[in-house]
Amino acid sequence: MNTHIHKFLNETWSSRYQKELSPDLLTFLWSVIASIFSLGGLCGALIGGSMAIRLGRKGALLMNNVIAILASILMGISFPTGLFELLIAGRFLIGINSGIGLCVQPLYIGEFAPKHLRGGLAMGTSIFLTGGILTGQIIGLRELLGGEKHWPLLLSSSCIPALAQLLFLPWFPESPRYLLIDRGDELSCAKALKRFHGSSEYRREMEDIQRECFALDGEKPKKPWQLFTDRGVRWQLITVIVMTMGQQLSGINAIYFYATYVFQQAGIMAEKIPYVTLGTGVCECLTALSCGLLIDYVGRRCLIIGGYLLMTLWCTVLTFSLTYQELYSWVPYMSMTCVFAFILSFGLGPGGITNTLTAELFVQSSRPAAYMIAGTVSWISFFTVGMLFPFIVNGLKQYCFVVFLLECFFVAAFIFLIIPETKNKSFLEIKKEFHKLNFGRNARKKDTELFERRQLQDEFLKISA
Structure with missing residues (x-):
């Protein structure tokens, strides 16, 4: 599709100014x-948390769809209007849409x-997300919407x-x-929990939310900069x-960059590489499906540790196989295997679990701000x-993977x-796991305060029941 957009830019410039578009200006455009997509994603990440607080998780997602539709219209009419x-x-707006979506959707779920x-x-x-990427790869083939006439439709x-989310999401409840915790609406929370968990199972989850609400003691949602000064979330934030x-700098972009070269060296014809x-x-x-199961x-x-360690291994093997690519006929196939193995390892660990842990490491008052910070770091990276x-790549060639293998190893x-392991733990239990890291010597005093508060909390829940 790059070729088609280059042609569109050249033709538009020529008809508008009656002169050819210079190669440097074409490269710049x-x-x-x-x-511009990355810049939009950064802006979306910066406003996603605030939207989730003001409009609610569901309201923010609904509003985000309006941005996506407007972006689609702008990109679609760019070609016929010249x-x-x-x-x-349109690319900037779809970036904003992605930034907000990657912040609010995992928060809601x-x-x-x-x-x-x-x-x-x-x-x-x-x-x-991975399903969307695969769908884009399929419909982007030249036999479908990747041809010269149909790229605006793509x-x-x-x-x-x-449009599908605008149609179906209104039927779903807001986050309980x-x-x-944020609105103080216990009746609506109970109704939402019944919808999500069923009438017989919702009480246990309701008690868990009430404990967290009691522990927060009316604490308002925090701003991103407040997290940097809050000692209670220091290590969660780090x-x-x-x-x-680690997810963005792991080398996944290098793998995709080298994939075409590796496939060519394995003897695959250029027209078959897509x-x-x-x-x-x-x-x-x-791997996303496997990780979910x-x-x-x-x-x-x-x-996540296993994923990073496997990525370290494949970076090591790929560095050697790319270095000795032409020595033996079987080495290009080894490189090709490493490309797919690296992608499998990334999807099994860092690709999927990073967002999940971001949701689990923070309590309600800190979670939207944490997603704003995570999103900002992700888009800047x-x-x-x-x-x-x-x-x-130009400077280090295949040895760029040495940098990535060191990064993967240190993150692991x-x-x-x-x-700590967060499986089957409430948000308050996970917060307690980080307590000693955050407070060090003062942890014992804080533990006493938390124990006393927990006793009051349990008494309050018994009275409520």
Whole structure:
């Protein structure tokens, strides 16, 4: 599709100014179109948490669909109107839509899910994200919507899931935790829990939310900058920043960059490579589904540490295989295997569990701000990788994977030493796990205060019952 957009830019410029578009200016316009998405994603991440607090989780998602539809319209009409500026504006808006969605959707799912199923349900974000990537790869083939005549339709197709969500989401309840803790609406919270968990199972979840509400003692949702000065969430915040940066800087972009070269070296014809590349999308979907099935049985720590360690292994093997690519006829196939193995390892651990842990490490008052910080770090890292990656590859060649294997290993070590297992634990129990890390010597005094508060809390719940 790159070729078609380049042709569109050239033709639009020529008809508008009666002169050819210079190669440097063409490169600049293409770079703006490609990178403006990341800028939009950053803006979306910065406002997503505030929207979730003011409009509610469900209200923020509904409003976000309006942005997606507007973006689709702008990108779709850019070609017939001959205005490439509309394509840039549409890419920026769809970036905002993505930034808000990746902030609010896991927040919503993480808050209504029961703790024994929270991991699997939270993985829904990654499952449908990878499914969307695969769908885009399929409909982007030149036989479908990737041809010269149909690429505006391909860009406009992003309105389809937005319209579907506008149609179905109003029938779903608001987040029960948001209703009780943020709004103080116990009746609506109970109704929402009955819808989500059934009339016979909702009481246990209701008690858990009431405990968290009592522990927060009317604490208002925090701003992102307040988390940086709150000692009670210091290590949770450090953990989220390290995991988010680790996910973006893990080398997944380098793998996709080298995939075409690896496939060519394995003897696959250039015109067949787009079809082989579909295999990478299938790998991501399969691992996201596998991770969703395993996360509540195996646990978060095992999957994410294992994923990073496997990525470290494949980076090592790929560095050697790319270095000795031409020595033996079987080495290109080894490189090809490493590409798919790396993608499988990424999807099984860092690709899916990072968002899940972001939801679990914070209580209600800190969670939206934590997602804003995580989203901001993620989009800045994504943009930075996009800007610096070509220089890293040109300078280090295949040895760039040495940098990525070290990064993967150190993130795995950090998670092993710092992050507790969160499987089947309430948000308050997870907060208690970080208590000693956050307060050190003062932990014993804080433990006494928490014990006294817990006793009052249990007495209050007995009276309420």
